[in-house]
Amino acid sequence: MTITVAIDCMGGDHGPAVTVPAALAFVRANADARVVLVGPEETLRSCLGGAVHERVTLRHATQVVGMDEPPSLALRSKKDSSMRVAIDLVRQGEADACVSAGNTGALMAISRFVLKMLPGIDRPAICAALPTMTGHTHVLDLGANVDCSPEHLLQFGLMGASLVSAIEHHERPTVGILNIGEEEIKGNDVVKRAAELLRDSGLNFIGNVEGDGLYKGDAEVVVCDGFVGNVALKSSEGLAQMLGAFLREEFGRSTLSRIAALLAMPVLKRFKNRLDHRRYNGACLLGLKGIVVKSHGSADVFGYGFAISRAADAARTGVLARISERVAQLHPQLETA
Amino acid sequence: MTITVAIDCMGGDHGPAVTVPAALAFVRANADARVVLVGPEETLRSCLGGAVHERVTLRHATQVVGMDEPPSLALRSKKDSSMRVAIDLVRQGEADACVSAGNTGALMAISRFVLKMLPGIDRPAICAALPTMTGHTHVLDLGANVDCSPEHLLQFGLMGASLVSAIEHHERPTVGILNIGEEEIKGNDVVKRAAELLRDSGLNFIGNVEGDGLYKGDAEVVVCDGFVGNVALKSSEGLAQMLGAFLREEFGRSTLSRIAALLAMPVLKRFKNRLDHRRYNGACLLGLKGIVVKSHGSADVFGYGFAISRAADAARTGVLARISERVAQLHPQLETA
Incomplete structure (x- = not known):
């Protein structure tokens, strides 16, 4: 089984200068993994600096969600942001998980809107x-x-x-x-x-x-x-x-x-x-119908690599199915007040 | 001006083995201070081991509040506990402040019952x-x-x-x-x-x-x-x-x-x-009509000394009057919902 992780390359304090090298290092270390780098194609290409890898693909996205942007604004007006496109890839089944070091509030709001909640989780x-x-x-x-x-x-x-x-x-x-x-x-x-x-x-x-x-x-x-x-x-x-x-x-x-x-x-x-x-x-942002991992905004290449690994591990081990199972067992107790 | 601090000698994990030597060291270091040691007189005397000091007095109390005792029980049934008697000394004006390393819940409940709240503080x-x-x-x-x-x-x-x-x-x-x-x-x-x-x-x-x-x-x-x-x-x-x-x-x-x-x-x-x-x-337990300082239960002689000093400082510097003044200035805003 191959795991594909979508990377919001523009999120975080350092953007692609951190996310692209971390993603490359990750695929090199994990033979079962693919990554999709999401962001403005030219920016991504210049960060790759000619490096090519058969398990790394690019997905163009024209917008970037600002670190201080109100989540509601990001949700409404940034439909082609690297964050949104990375989450969309998860919904469309083109990625098994996504990672972002961007604006937490926007990541929450967009993930919830795009992926929806698992049944029984509010x-x-x-x-x-x-x-x-x-x-x-x-x-x-x-x-x-x-x-x-x-x-x-x-x-x-x-x-x-x-x-x-x-x-x-x-x-x-x-x-x-x-x-x-x-x-x-x-x-x-x-x-x-x-x-x-x-x-x-x-x-x-x-x-x-x-x-x-x-x-x-x-x-x-x-x-x-x-x-x-x-x-x-x-x-x-x-x-x-x-x-x-x-x-x-x-x-x-x-x-x-x-x-x-x-x-x-x-x-x-x-x-x-x-x-x-x-x-x-x-x-991990748990409870969604998809795996979303938030990296610390200030993470370096080493740290960002751990966030990607965490996302891949969650996908590999079937966390979502396990949550759904447990929820189904306990359904009557989960109804909220 | 002389400051008098009442010490609940039986409170804390170590009781008088810590509180009595700490109180002695405190009066020796503070020429303006007196302490009243509260607890079973025989126990206190044996801890003093013959040491006498003109600014140290004893106050007999027969009971001890247990560390795990429910506060309501301590309030009702331990009217001659070292904790209660120490707080009573503050209410009666015989002490300017009291210190206890005992049961926090009981200390709160008894302090509130005996001393009452400052006007405007809930x-x-x-x-x-x-x-x-x-x-x-x-x-x-x-x-x-x-x-x-x-x-x-x-x-x-x-x-x-x-x-x-x-x-x-x-x-x-x-x-x-x-x-x-x-x-x-x-x-x-x-x-x-x-x-x-x-x-x-x-x-x-x-x-x-x-x-x-x-x-x-x-x-x-x-x-x-x-x-x-x-x-x-x-x-x-x-x-x-x-x-x-x-x-x-x-x-x-x-x-x-x-x-x-x-x-x-x-x-x-x-x-x-x-x-x-x-x-x-x-x-400090703030908001009461009297100064009560809680020491960590596990404090040693050195640490307990800091708690006594804190109580003395609060009394010396007129903390209660300052709180009352500020509250009076803001009275309309302080009414609770």
């Missing part, structure tokens, strides 16, 4: 993996939905568990719900009700996970409201950046500490590699 | 400082309130700004609201409405702060719902622990890396000190 959710003490955990939603009902959180649990069981070949991954542990309160009513639904869902539900539990690896899948998930993800990014900056500052403070840094370099490099956020690049 | 909020790239930022609420109205978030802004202006002698600290930046959404309705209220409040409001902005130091005060604040705080704690564990693992991996660790020790120590969470111990 809203798409953004799902990504985070590193933990023991491996990694998949968290959703990371920002697509700011007001979730208990039924939405249940749907997130089904989708996240389907994704993990598909790509990690682990049939019953543990699922937790992000909550707070203050004695008096233990979460709001939505979270309490969602926990009840998850408990009755047949998933391997382990109950509440607190913020620090995300990194302890308490559960393989953690569900939360997109507002909370986004704040947890971004505050973690901010903290990691701050710690990195402090570490560099302290190692640069004196001649002696610079010598220590030199000696500690292999160790610090291993430490850095282990946490390299580029290896975690690529968030 | 709910207490938990406020603590976090380290940032440029200094530190005060965040509230960190877990007392899981469902906040826009008016509550406005009240948090007023209280946070009053606290910072008092203890840091900075009249108009910047205030931001925690939000998410996804293009389509930009936060839920409560956050949007709260931002409008804050913009019209006369505070130095700078608008939205995203998760990573917490650590960039985008604002000196950041307001948020207690659910989101608690998740952000705890996920940061979890991440910091994981990074510390990874760093130790990498430095311990081989003889060579252990030698590097030895040479890098002074640098790593400076790095660790800079982030030492114990220096940030002590969260």
Whole structure:
């Protein structure tokens, strides 16, 4: 089976300077894969610089969705944008998945409009993996939905568990719900009700996970409201950046500490590699009738390659069919309030 | 002016083994301060081990609030607990502030019952400082309130700004609201409405702060719902622990890396000190007619000392009067829905 991934080459902070070389490297490393590069043909050709590959094709698109463009405008007026054409390829069955580092809101809106939702799922959710003490955990939603009902959180649990069981070949991954542990309160009513639904869902539900539990690896899948998930993800990014900056500052403070840094370099490099956020690049937009992966806008070639791999893996392992199956099993519980 | 701090000596994971030595060290270092140690007199005496100090007095209390005890039960049945008696001392004017490392829910419930709320404030909020790239930022609420109205978030802004202006002698600290930046959404309705209220409040409001902005130091005060604040705080704690564990693992991996660790020790120590969470111990329960500071349950003597200092600072600088003043200025806007 050959997997075809459509690449929105114009999305992201660096556009084709990153997306084209990443796509080339990806097909070279994956003999079962093809890519379709989407964007203005001349731009793509100049980025390829004469490189040709039988599993790389180009698809011309004249427009580009701006990083700050309102999603509704992008949806209405950018019907020939690289983003839209890449998503169209998925709908038409010409690609098995698409990847974009562009405007998240526009990607969500256009994907939803073009691909539609899977039956039984109300809203798409953004799902990504985070590193933990023991491996990694998949968290959703990371920002697509700011007001979730208990039924939405249940749907997130089904989708996240389907994704993990598909790509990690682990049939019953543990699922937790992000909550707070203050004695008096233990979460709001939505979270309490969602926990009840998850408990009755047949998933391997382990109950509440607190913020620090995300990194302890308490559960393989953690569900939360997109507002909370986004704040947890971004505050973690901010903290990691701050710690990195402090570490560099302290190692640069004196001649002696610079010598220590030199000696500690292999160790610090291993430490850095282990946490390299580029290896975690690529968030799945789950719940659509098609595979859409969002890369970080600032991703480099190395990081963008991980997003393409994630899209190909989701297609290879049949994530959509697994989500549909689980949803069908649980249909009565999924009706939203 | 002498400041008197009542100490709930029985609260926390270590009880009087931590609280009593920390209180002694505190009075020794602060010539203007007195402490009242609250707990079973015999226990306190044995922890003092013969140490006497003219500015240390004991107050007998026969009961202890358990760390997992339901707050409503603690409120009803533990009227002679060290926690309750310490708070009573504040109400009676015998202490200017109190500190506890005990059960957060019980501390909130008893404080609210005994001390009552300041006029114009509906709910207490938990406020603590976090380290940032440029200094530190005060965040509230960190877990007392899981469902906040826009008016509550406005009240948090007023209280946070009053606290910072008092203890840091900075009249108009910047205030931001925690939000998410996804293009389509930009936060839920409560956050949007709260931002409008804050913009019209006369505070130095700078608008939205995203998760990573917490650590960039985008604002000196950041307001948020207690659910989101608690998740952000705890996920940061979890991440910091994981990074510390990874760093130790990498430095311990081989003889060579252990030698590097030895040479890098002074640098790593400076790095660790800079982030030492114990220096940030002590969260204020704001909005009450009295100063109550919550220490982390696992705090050691060094960390607990910071919580006592925080309580004393809040009393010295007249935080309560400042909050009341600001509230009076804004009274019409503070009426809750």
